[in-house]
């Protein structure tokens with residue numbers, strides 16, 4: 001019976017491959033014909049256009065003829081593009097045409113239809129029947145949602161019900177059927193075991209063939225404006241998010257393109273880590289940014305922006321900082337909506353007084369003084385919002401600048417400078433004169449006119465940049481206004497706004513940094529918020545969907561800012577509270593909390609099953625966090641985690657070196673030594689660099705290679721490795737409650753092996769881990785016994 005099915009599927013696969021080959025041949029034929037046509041059309045473009053500009057009628061005709069020719073060309077180019085994309089899809093299908101099959105009898109019908117599911121649809125040669133359904137098609141959803149038995153799906157014209165009589169999975173690689181499983185449970189363990197048992201890569205893979213039911217809900221959700229996903233480490237949040245992008249691009253293909261979707265990712269390495277998933281699915285990548293890049297773009301280099309990772313280093317190395325408590329309290333407070341309320345209150349006060357302007361200068365001379373600007377601003381109707389008054393002020397300053405420019409044109413220096421005009425400018429002046437000459441024969445007039453034109457050119461050259469600056473509203477000194485906020489609130493108290501206990505010192509420190517031209521990461525979004533309140537802001541309308549990964553690390557203020565910047569967007573927000581590692585997220589209200597969405601349609605999905613790590617590793621990591629009990633491991637066995645106690649640094653690096661080599665011999669492809677900070681990573685690198693080919697990852701690293709790497713935990717967010725070695729899991733290193741999530745995040749990066757080195761007593765974070773689930777050895781003793 002089994003052989004019969006296998007033979008049947010082999011035969012069918014061969015038939016499908018034949019169809020694909022035919023289609024490839026046909027399309028390649030079309031493509032080369034079309035290409036020749038395009039080349040010819042481009043070559044002969046002007047020959048086929050009737051160009052005649054003698055009479056107005058002829059000009060209109062010429063324009064029409066040109067337009068027609070251009071349209072013809074672009075239509076052919078479009079078709080060529082489509083064929084090219086079609087060929088690419090066929091090439092992907094040829095490699096692995098489908099991964100699933102369900103046999104479905106629709107209610108009222110007698111016979112089951114076999115539905116084969118792959119990464120794209122394929123029609124038969126007559127274009128009448130689907131040989132393969134795209135995994136995103138409505139009917140395909142049953143594959144992910146149901147076991148054999150009653151099933152239904154939502155079609156265009158309503159709910160279709162029926163029964164699944166067979167559910168089958170295939171492993172097809174390089175056109176060969178390598179495996180086949182009939183499954184009783186949702187996307188059975190066999191295929192998932194197979195996929196997860198493999199080594200990982202430096203690039204994430206799509207999970208299209210093994211999407212789980214709970215993940216499918218996230219991927220296909222089209223009803224919520226805010227979809228919030230709280231998912232355990234390794235539960236497939238990022239994987240589901242990327243599949244979701246592919247789904248949305250398919251579902252809304254007429255209105256949504258990859259350029260309308262923006263993903264906020266935790267760091268640049270992550271950007272490259274996930275960059276191949278969508279192309280693997282035949283889609284273009286969405287736009288990607290980090291919050292740091294997004295913010296930096298908007299700061300206009302007014303201030304030097306601190307890197308979030310420098311803030312992180314500071315947070316994790318209290319011993320290196322004198323004002324540690326104050327700094328951390330400042331970071332936490334500036335992350336809150338309380339601080340936003342304080343800024344709002346401050347902006348209100350600026351409506352009547354207190355705005356700080358800059359002089360507008362020209363040739364080292366003040367042409368409009370800051371005092372005059374303030375007078376104009378504050379003489380406007382105070383009921384008009386500040387940002388609208390700023391727009392009116394800009395208009396009035398532009399007019400004033402034009403008047404000054406006109407006056408300035410008569411000055412002697414203008415003519416002097418006119419003599420120094422470059423050739424091109426002079427040529428333009430003469431050409432213009434020449435054009436005008438047909439109207440006059442008077443050479444005196446010409447002389448005056450030439451001088452006038454030269455003066456105009458000189459003035460325009462000088463005043464264009466001034467006008468540009470005025471339009472950019474650089475006459476408002478935002479850094480000074482932001483600085484003034486701390487003077488304004490330093491010793492004040494407000495009725496409804498809470499201030500932290502060390503507020504006065506926080507203000508002093510912030511003022512010191514701003515005077516130094518520095519904007520701390522904690523101040524970045526508040527600064528931009530103030531800037532927007534004063535200058536107004538054009539919301540981004542081209543982005544229609546935003547995804548925020550590692551969302552637990554965003555502060556409420558940062559999230560609020562993103563929400564306002566993209567008011568029309570739907571959002572998918574994914575995170576794990578147990579992996580919140582930033583100073584501002586510890587014990588703070590993060591954007592995974594429901595109340596951020598009280599006024600908006602939102603839905604929350606919780607993912608509890610985790611797929612990344614073996615069951616043995618999960619038995620070790622789950623007790624580290626309070627919520628660990630509810631996380632369900634996926635049944636996949638491996639080695640027990642190993643804790644190695646070392647006495648000194650020589651033993652530590654000896655041990656790490658030997659474990660790394662051992663893991664490589666066991667064919668582990670990505671082996672990461674994870675440290676708490678960058679400082680620690682550098683020290684480890686200095687010890688190991690000559691001894692094995694190891695890559696040190698820092699905030700400027702955008703990609704990583706297979707083999708050995710050293711990385712601080714915060715840069716490893718979202719990424720995974722075959723084997724993880726924790727550089728120092730001692731009590732001394734991880735004991736603050738604030739470091740628990742960091743330690744958990746580090747351990748949960750491991751897929752197959754987890755080894756922890758500890759000098760002295762081991763971190764108390766593993767005190768709830770039963771000692772049966774891991775091995776502990778003393779490095780020295782073990783070495784001596786060998």
Ligand SMILES: Nc1ncnc2c1ncn2[C@@H]1O[C@H](COP(=O)(O)OP(=O)(O)OP(=O)(O)O)[C@@H](O)[C@H]1O
Pocket residue numbers: 192195196205207210211212215231232233234235236237238239240576579611612717718719720748
């Ligand atoms: N349905 C699935 N089929 C196959 N593999 C899966 C599936 N879901 C998750 N995985 C695998 O589990 C691992 C973890 O997935 P992913 O990185 O998306 O999880 P995450 O929730 O974003 O993790 P973290 O929060 O720890 O960064 C990846 O190797 C991914 O391929």
